[in-house]
Amino acid sequence: MTVPRTLLDKLWSAHEILVRADGSSLLWVDRHLVHEGSHHAFARIESRGLPVAEPELTFAVVDHYAPTRRLAQIADPQISYMVENLRNNATKHELRLFDLDDPGQGIVHVVGPEQGLTLPGLLINCGDSHTSTHGAFGALAFGIGATEVAHVLATQTIWQRKPKAMRMHIDGKLGPGVSAKDIALNWIAGLGADGAQGHAIEYAGSTVRELSMEGRMTLCNLSIEGGARFGLIAPDETTFLYLEGRPHAPRNEAWDAARKAWVHLHTDAEAEFDRDIHIDADKIAPTVTWGTSPEQAIPVTSTIPDPKALANGEAEAVRDSLDYMHLSAGDPIEGTPVDQVFLGSCTNGRIEDLRSAAAVLIDRKAKVPGLVSPGSAQVKAQAEQEGLDRIFIEAGLEWAAAGCSMCVGMNGDVVGPGKRCASSTNRNFRGRQGPGALTHLMSPAMVAAAAVTGTITDVRPLLKGGKA
Amino acid sequence: MPGWSRHDGHAIAFPLHNVDTDQLIPSRFMSTPRSQGYARFLLHDLRKDAAGEDHPHFPLNRHRHASILIAGRNFGSGSSREAAVYALVDAGIKAVFAPSFGDIFAGNAVNNGLLPACVSDDDFNLLIRSLGDGAELAMVALDRGQFSIGNVQVPFALDPSWRKKLINGWDDIDLTMQHLADIERHRTKLKQTAPWSRPVADV
Ligand code: SF4
Numbered sequence: 001m002t003v004p005r006t007l008l009d010k011l012w013s014a015h016e017i018l019v020r021a022d023g024s025s026l027l028w029v030d031r032h033l034v035h036e037g038s039h040h041a042f043a044r045i046e047s048r049g050l051p052v053a054e055p056e057l058t059f060a061v062v063d064h065y066a067p068t069r070r071l072a073q074i075a076d077p078q079i080s081y082m083v084e085n086l087r088n089n090a091t092k093h094e095l096r097l098f099d100l101d102d103p104g105q106g107i108v109h110v111v112g113p114e115q116g117l118t119l120p121g122l123l124i125n126c127g128d129s130h131t132s133t134h135g136a137f138g139a140l141a142f143g144i145g146a147t148e149v150a151h152v153l154a155t156q157t158i159w160q161r162k163p164k165a166m167r168m169h170i171d172g173k174l175g176p177g178v179s180a181k182d183i184a185l186n187w188i189a190g191l192g193a194d195g196a197q198g199h200a201i202e203y204a205g206s207t208v209r210e211l212s213m214e215g216r217m218t219l220c221n222l223s224i225e226g227g228a229r230f231g232l233i234a235p236d237e238t239t240f241l242y243l244e245g246r247p248h249a250p251r252n253e254a255w256d257a258a259r260k261a262w263v264h265l266h267t268d269a270e271a272e273f274d275r276d277i278h279i280d281a282d283k284i285a286p287t288v289t290w291g292t293s294p295e296q297a298i299p300v301t302s303t304i305p306d307p308k309a310l311a312n313g314e315a316e317a318v319r320d321s322l323d324y325m326h327l328s329a330g331d332p333i334e335g336t337p338v339d340q341v342f343l344g345s346c347t348n349g350r351i352e353d354l355r356s357a358a359a360v361l362i363d364r365k366a367k368v369p370g371l372v373s374p375g376s377a378q379v380k381a382q383a384e385q386e387g388l389d390r391i392f393i394e395a396g397l398e399w400a401a402a403g404c405s406m407c408v409g410m411n412g413d414v415v416g417p418g419k420r421c422a423s424s425t426n427r428n429f430r431g432r433q434g435p436g437a438l439t440h441l442m443s444p445a446m447v448a449a450a451a452v453t454g455t456i457t458d459v460r461p462l463l464k465g466g467k468a
Numbered sequence: 469m470p471g472w473s474r475h476d477g478h479a480i481a482f483p484l485h486n487v488d489t490d491q492l493i494p495s496r497f498m499s500t501p502r503s504q505g506y507a508r509f510l511l512h513d514l515r516k517d518a519a520g521e522d523h524p525h526f527p528l529n530r531h532r533h534a535s536i537l538i539a540g541r542n543f544g545s546g547s548s549r550e551a552a553v554y555a556l557v558d559a560g561i562k563a564v565f566a567p568s569f570g571d572i573f574a575g576n577a578v579n580n581g582l583l584p585a586c587v588s589d590d591d592f593n594l595l596i597r598s599l600g601d602g603a604e605l606a607m608v609a610l611d612r613g614q615f616s617i618g619n620v621q622v623p624f625a626l627d628p629s630w631r632k633k634l635i636n637g638w639d640d641i642d643l644t645m646q647h648l649a650d651i652e653r654h655r656t657k658l659k660q661t662a663p664w665s666r667p668v669a670d671v
Contacts, residue, residue: 017647017650017651017653017654018647018650020629022628022629022632023627023628023629024629026644026647026650026651028651028654028655028658030665030666031667037498037549039499039501040502040550040551043501043502048641050641056666056667056669057666057667065499078499081499082499096670116667116668117667119664119665121662121665122665127548128547128548129546129547129548129572143548143572144548144572144575145548145549145550145553145572145573145575145576145579146550146551146576147550147576147579147580147640148575148576148579148640150641151640151641151644154641154644155641155644155645155651156651156655157644157651159629159640159643159644161627161629192542193486193542193545194486194541194542194545194568194570197542197568197569197570197571198571224546227542227545227570227571229571229572247668247670248667248668248669248670249668250664250668251668254663254664254668255664257662257663257664258662258664258665261662261664292486293486293488295486313485313540317484317485317486320484408495409495409496410495410496410498417518427488427490427546427547429488429490429491429546430490430491430513430514431490431491431494431513432490432495435494435513435518436518
């Protein structure tokens with residue numbers, strides 16, 4: 001009888017080349033994704049005169065600085081410098097580059113799965129914290145810093161200590177207008193932005209099984225906002241259906257062999273976790289953030305917390321956030337006027353996200369301006385085929401090209417100082433969307449509802465109108 | 469990167485919770501080559517007003533010689549940007565003590581000789597109380613896992629592999645290169661047992 005193992009155990013041991021006496025493992029990296037921000041790492045291997053160890057396993061994507069209004073922004077010297085820099089490194093090291101005009105371009109965490117580069121059972125690294133996204137396929141995927149990126153470039157391996165294992169059981173049926181984004185904001189509010197630190201989270205339970213790959217990616221993507229570097233979901237038919245026929249996914253006999261291997265990628269029945277958490281999906285309402293940390297999230301139906309009701313340290317943090325956000329304790333969050341909306345990012349820029357926003361916006365007008373940036377050129381093309389672009393444009397929103405865009409503002413798509421934005425992104429940190437920007441995180445459907453009313457709004461009554 | 473095992477310097481309190489890497493360095497500065505120095509970007513938008521003038525009350529503006537920060541929980545959460553560590557290191561910071569750290573940040577810190585040391589909530593409160601608004605001479609003993617400000621002495625937790633790395637100033641690439649034969653073996657085995665794991669080339 002073999003010892004029962006978790007999915008994490010299985011993935012870890014399959015990649016472990018050796019373990020050092022101090023407990024660090026040297027792991028093999030199957031896919032390494034780089035972007036413009038990887039310039040520090042390229043400079044580092046350059047200075048040591050080292051080549052890229054496995055150019056075939058390294059893929060470069062233009063996303064963080066990608067101009068979403070292509071021609072206007074590429075004139076910005078800083079942006080063109082960053083894009084050019086990646087091009088030069090990709091050419092020099094013979095890497096496959098998803099450049100601005102490539103039909104496969106997009107945000108790295110959208111492109112990987114879409115291109116079939118992300119597969120169950122792989123170890124995937126990228127110099128970006130939301131690399132946890134790829135765990136939705138049953139891959140060991142985690143974000144790394146520049147020194148580590150240089151290490152992976154030079155050796156195709158990474159030193160890492162095995163995290164603890166946490167299982168999050170999510171059971172029950174999500175209500176209408178409630179999505180994976182709401183599940184994530186909910187548990188992060190419950191456990192805290194460091195609640196899962198040091199852990200790999202495996203998401204399990206009936207709700208997770210019912211989620212599409214898009215929903216699963218949203219869930220794994222946000223793991224890092226609760227402190228976990230890894231999110232994991234065991235692959236199943238939904239996963240295989242999504243992947244079959246993708247450009248870089250295995251074909252024919254290789255596909256059959258892969259399918260046979262992937263069937264074993266699940267936690268054994270008796271395996272034990274360091275922590276088990278249970279979440280009741282039926283109870284989750286559309287959720288929004290009111291503060292400057294993703295843990296500062298509440299159901300749209302409730303009121304902004306009052307620091308007076310909190311312990312010393314916490315009270316101060318709440319007061320600080322309320323100050324920055326220009327909000328008052330005790331007010332209902334619903335009805336808070338917004339200046340603009342943003343739909344996009346690696347969290348919620350996929351086709352299903354755009355569909356759910358369009359379902360709310362169809363035959364309606366936005367009261368505030370907004371930008372829609374699909375997660376990839378493929379998502380853009382698909383949305384245009386389905387006529388979603390018309391819905392957004394007719395509602396009065398701007399339909400732009402793919403990139404990280406207003407999630408991080410590096411390409412110039414920023415929220416102005418003191419402006420309030422309803423956003424489908426992942427971070428409401430101070431100044432994340434631009435200096436002085438006020439960000440409220442929510443699902444794409446909730447962003448659409450905010451656009452329609454010009455305020456933070458419960459999307460559910462809008463769905464009942466029969467228009468969605 | 470030179471190793472170190474003891475550091476004497478001035479400690480200050482910076483007790484905000486959840487100081488994320490977007491605060492440590494706003495993204496708009498990240499295209500700067502490292503050779504130009506990152507000190508001026510450290511906590512830029514918290515430290516300076518809209519006109520670019522320093523806020524006189526901000527701890528790091530009052531005590532520019534500080535090399536040790538006592539920070540709130542979840543320090544360095546968020547983005548994997550190593551530039552957040554560059555900004556701290558270039559500004560002369562050698563150690564950060566906090567109840568908890570963002571995982572990626574902590575790894576990046578160690579890779580740049582910066583100590584991310586975990587202290588208990590009680591010790592965190594003790595340190596904050598004993599520092600107040602001031603800057604006090606303090607001592608970090610990396611080898612013993614002890615930190616002291618005057619008579620106040622607290623232990624700190626650090627992954628043993630990180631302790632070793634900081635003390636020896638090790639570079640991972642050099643270490644890994646000693647294992648090339650093992651890596652090659654793994655690579656060959658993988659090609660045989662899981663050929664599907666390599667990407668199908670573009671057609
Ligand atoms: S969309 Fe935002 S969170 Fe995602 S990779 Fe881009 S900048 Fe990072």
